[in-house]
Amino acid sequence: MTWGQLRFQLQTGAPGVPADLLDEFLNTTYEAVLEATDWQGLKYHCAVQTLAAYQSATDTVTLTVGQTGVTGLGTNWGSSQSGLKFYRPGDTPTYVFTQTGATTATLDRPYEGNGIDAAGTVYLGAAYVLMQNVYALPSDVRTVVSVLDPMTGFPLQPFSQDRLDQSAGPRTLVQDPVSYAITDDSGESGGAVVHQIEFFPPPVHARAMSVEYVHAALAFDGASTQTSPLPFVSTGVLLDGARAKVARHLAGSAEAPAAAAGYSVQANSYEALFQLGLRRMLLLEHSQKRLKATMRMADRFVRHRMARAARGRNNNWGPGMGGPN
Numbered sequence: 001m002t003w004g005q006l007r008f009q010l011q012t013g014a015p016g017v018p019a020d021l022l023d024e025f026l027n028t029t030y031e032a033v034l035e036a037t038d039w040q041g042l043k044y045h046c047a048v049q050t051l052a053a054y055q056s057a058t059d060t061v062t063l064t065v066g067q068t069g070v071t072g073l074g075t076n077w078g079s080s081q082s083g084l085k086f087y088r089p090g091d092t093p094t095y096v097f098t099q100t101g102a103t104t105a106t107l108d109r110p111y112e113g114n115g116i117d118a119a120g121t122v123y124l125g126a127a128y129v130l131m132q133n134v135y136a137l138p139s140d141v142r143t144v145v146s147v148l149d150p151m152t153g154f155p156l157q158p159f160s161q162d163r164l165d166q167s168a169g170p171r172t173l174v175q176d177p178v179s180y181a182i183t184d185d186s187g188e189s190g191g192a193v194v195h196q197i198e199f200f201p202p203p204v205h206a207r208a209m210s211v212e213y214v215h216a217a218l219a220f221d222g223a224s225t226q227t228s229p230l231p232f233v234s235t236g237v238l239l240d241g242a243r244a245k246v247a248r249h250l251a252g253s254a255e256a257p258a259a260a261a262g263y264s265v266q267a268n269s270y271e272a273l274f275q276l277g278l279r280r281m282l283l284l285e286h287s288q289k290r291l292k293a294t295m296r297m298a299d300r301f302v303r304h305r306m307a308r309a310a311r312g313r314n315n316n317w318g319p320g321m322g323g324p325n
Helices: 003-011 019-034 161-168 235-253 257-292 304-314
Strands: 043-049 060-064 069-073 085-087 095-099 104-107 122-126 129-131 134-136 141-148 157-159 179-183 196-200 208-215
Touching (some): 003 019, 003 235, 019 235, 043 134, 157 161, 161 179, 161 196
Parallel strands (some): 085 095, 157 179
Antiparallel strands (some): 043 208, 060 122, 069 104, 085 129, 095 104
């Protein structure tokens, strides 16, 4: 059932209630359902593709302290490298690189050298690194649950951006990432919306990082009448919850005491139906989680296997044979 159909269903029993108020009742009920538990239907996955860092080999650059220009020797820079982070090994700061030609580029601010060099100091034939450590996330990300290393399958260590800044310091050593932090580049006023993720250390290889996240469900804006609530959300539960709110609104605005009392009875009845339907959704959710749970033997029952396998190999019991268990 679409949002437009849900609103129409409400209108049939809501005489004189404005459409925007009906939309508010639908949205507040929708929010209450989504906040009721950690729904599996809100768990989404995506792959964040990292870029391989470029570490110069035979090509070099010339840098001048106090100037933004970069001159390459043996370079063949392309426009795709614009926006990458640039640094000279041994330096602390990183810069945003903008390609202007095959052997020319600019930095986002004047080159600082080692921090104590006088303006005009020239670094001739210097090695350099181009890398990317911050990547975009899907626009529907609400919170990140986990990030897995594609090579080991183990989760990366999460940090807040402040904690990562305090712990990691300069991002001038490219390796396989072991941690990440969420950065917020959004200008939305309706709460923090996550849009970017930083990997640390900056990735040295091009790999697809598996990200599990909580989906940010969009509310009904009154115009997108052909869209629908998320599939796992019962439309009957939404209608019962919204009808309870409609009945309370009508009870509060009714002039006749008898009419107000009648609407109050309706509100209590619909609220009871809403709570019953929500409990059924929660029971179904929890039963599905139990079904998905996998059995795992305790470590004390399996920790002997590697030792026995090693003894079998040492006693030449043949490849793949671990001896008697």
